[in-house]
Amino acid sequence: MSEKITIGPFNPELEESVYFKLVVDENRVVEEVELINGFIHRGMESLATKKNFMQNLILTERVCSLCSNNHPFTYSLAVEKIAGVEVPLRGEALRVIADEVKRVASDLFNLSMLTHLAHRHDLMKETLEIREYMQDLKETIWGNRMDMSVNILTGTKYNLNDEKVTFILKTLNEAEPRIKALQKAYQNDAVFKDKTVGVGILPYEDALEIGVTGPVARGSGVNNDVRVKAPYSLYALRPSLQPKVTTYEEGDVYARAMVRFGDIIEAIRIIRDVVADLPEGDTYLEKRPHIPAGEAVVRTEAPRGELIYYLKTDGSQKPVRMRWKVPTYSNWEALKVMIKGDKVDNVTMILNSIDPCISCTER
């Protein structure tokens, strides 16, 4: 006897609005999945063509507050590609620092939601407490806990001095041992492992076929980190910065969580490396660029995977067309493979394990 179950759209367990229609059999195993989206559609592609290049720096930040640095970063790279601008080396370095700090905070938040759904509340609290290190860092250096407003065309708005560098290093020194201890706690927690190991499996072949990106791909043994495969910005100029990517073969929820831990620890290593050898000079070019007519495609690695921006300009102050392909767009399809054949109680946890950014996808 099959039963129909709906989840959402406003579910307290889910951070964003999604609507699931599931058909489950008598053992509460999912037979059919229907995903209904569109709740977060804000018409941003249309808005982007109505705003000028300076305003779009902030608009792209509001696509999603969890990867709010990657969007303006990639957008700036696209504009700079059209304008043929070379960003000062210090600007590139500062952009990478901001990017990696965001990555740590974003991954920690996802892990805390995962433990929340696995009903391990002390782990969740600990994860959120550690995330506060990054939040305080962002607030002190960039002025906001989520939307840091780092990028401008040709560089960055902010600059670092010795005092701020010391503060960054101090925060990292305090946070890193706690993160490593937290990873151990996750690995040794019987309840957490029981709920996540072998759940929501995405086999290697499916991962390749669907073309998943980011930690979801790496959890299934596919390494397609853009920072390694097609380095950009400072990752291209300094190959030593490229992350030593963690990959797992299992493709379950647990593997994806561990990949995120690997990402966090590598991100901290990258921030330390950049800060230790911070290039001198300007953070941006004094001359504001002229943006001619042209087209550009740029891709970067967001916390959730590959982010692609397409930009078309006609020489005016506003873009003619801007479109972006976000990591969740391809990871979303993998949900159908992951959820099918699993228990209905695990659905929200599997959904969380791809770190869905629905506001990016539906924009």
Place this chain on the structure above:
Amino acid sequence: MSEIIPKVFRINTGSCNGCDVEFVATAFVDKFHIESLGVELVEDVKDSNLLVITGPLTAKSEPFLKKYLNQMKKPFVVVGVGTCSVSCGIFRDSYAINGPLDKFVEVDVNVAGCPPRPQSIAEGIAKGVKVLNQKMHGEVTPKKIDTIFQDFSAPQTFRGKMALHEGMCTGCRTCETVCPSTAIKISKTDDGFTHNIWHNSCCYCGNCAYFCPTGAIHSTNNFDTAKLSNHKYTDINIAHIEYETCTKCQEKFMPPSRGLLGKAYVHDDVNKLNAKICPSCRKEANFKRMYA
């Protein structure tokens, strides 16, 4: 008087995640002291009496929001978290937005910010709890509630409410041009300009302060944005930039910015420069000085 337990249910009507993530942080990190309010998070909207709504209310969310609101038992309190829920913020001009929220439901407390600090969110919920208590006991909601959490200190670098140094502004409209959420409006009056900053539309990005050529507009670290909804249209920073009268021809003119003059004449005391004459009189005076 029986104690009322505030039961919180969060609805995301199309936010960018920022407010939702910060709400989770507020709810589960001890340093924000939300447990002192005795708040309970509930699984079902039917049990709740304090709704926290984020996002600018997208077209697709609207019917579902209405459905959820119909399931609730009255009286209940609505706290709108984030600039989007107050005024739709940066998304205001989009075709897909049906908001702001108060078109469809009576909002009691607005918490502006993009996203608001957890301390602001906690303050907003605390005010919501107070309003809920009054509603439950049939009292009238007062026009103003004092701040409940007293700690409003933030790092000096925090981007809070924007403010304007009137003496430095020349009404050049750079801030108006770069503001992504059209929170700044400069209008001409008979004796100068009026400069309005709407804190409830502002997305606190700091673009205006960054691009301001004279350094007139700047961010403060004040984040006291959790206000009752009757303050929605009054939370504005209004500044008047007045023309000066030329001492020679009595024409009104916009004086040059002290900030810019300071940059241009590094070695001179700007206050001693004769700035009280209009550009055309200055041209004439200069011409006479050089060629007459």
